[in-house]
Amino acid sequence: MPIPAHQKYHHQKKNLWAGILFGLGFVAFIDETIFHQLLHWHKFYDRSTTSIGLISDGLFHAFSWFATVGGLYLVADLMRRHAFWHKMFWGGKLLGGGGFQLFDGTIQHKLMRIHQIRYNVDILPYDLIWNITAVIMIIAGLLLIRSAKKDNIGVSGGETLAS
């Protein structure tokens, strides 16, 4: 059976979501391995954690496993349909990863006080680098997604396509 051209444009949303989910899971994974396990900067538990912080952290930690595995299976599904779209996936990945990092760095670290990036140091530069990186990732992700959508319109003549 011949493979129709531009399969990927028929799976725009799936490519985007595969990226968002995998990006979120990937950032959570980096957070766990580098900042918790290798550097030991993050604490397993901080006494100042609010109860809502405990719940939010628990839900996001659990969700990140599903996002990583689910995102990768979505990629496998797109691959077997010859519909994997690098640009859209990367756009989603940066958006999902940056979005989670910003949420973690502002709401979870600061508002819910689940833990700080590092202890016994001046925390401001750490917080700034953490959150500015997150914002850059989000902007880069959005630009990539916009550019990918333009490629699609260029090829398909602007018709709306199902995911």
Next chain:
Amino acid sequence: MHHEQQFLPPALQVLIVLFALSGAAGYFTLMLRTNRVRRLKHWPAWRWILWLSGTVMAALVIAGPFAEAAHHDFRLHMAGHLLLGMLAPLLIALSAPVTLLLRALPVTAARRVTKMLRHPVARFYRNPITASVLNIGGLWLLYATPLFQLMHQHLWLYLLIHLHVFAAGYLFTISMIYIDPAPHPSSHLFRTLVFIFALAAHGILSKIIYAEPLPGFPPDEVREGAMLMYYGGDLVDLVIIILLFRSWYRATAPRHLYQKIESS
């Protein structure tokens, strides 16, 4: 916790281990017997290995020298619970015991078993929400109430709780991944959503144990045990998550790929 004598009577310990071994012998016999039947597909021996490791692991957590040591060390206690409530049930679920039983039984008896599996009561317990509440809710009762202290004083409570941890762990596993026949299956999305909350509740409980160590054990030991619960739980659940998504991947294969598989 100080006990001069062994907590479990030796005779009971031997009985529990013998029970597990006879189960392994039973599985082995059914496997050999059904493998002689030509019309049936070959039953792989690795499934028996899974069954054997799962059941013996569960028995050795409840009885034997490990169980005795776990009475005095919270880290061992928690390691035991990970094996009994998560890893052993997963190994047993993967060994597909119900499928083997259905292969071995005469048709009328096999029909009776499948009828039982389809029964509303079975359906209720197999629901991912029921299974998760029994599994994780049971752990909350154990660690967030005085039940944990009482368990170390009463033998019958100790046995009941450990049986519950094992059974609820198995129920949870088979409510998420369908290795054996699963009447009234839940959608992948529904199982995923319930699973996220169950895993989150498990992680939150670990952190609560970490924050408020249990009386009767040194706080450092309890904190190490709590971290073991957190990361060990992640590890076993990761395997179940992969299996759950793998079944989604297989179920949603595009038509032309199906044809390719069938013709090859």
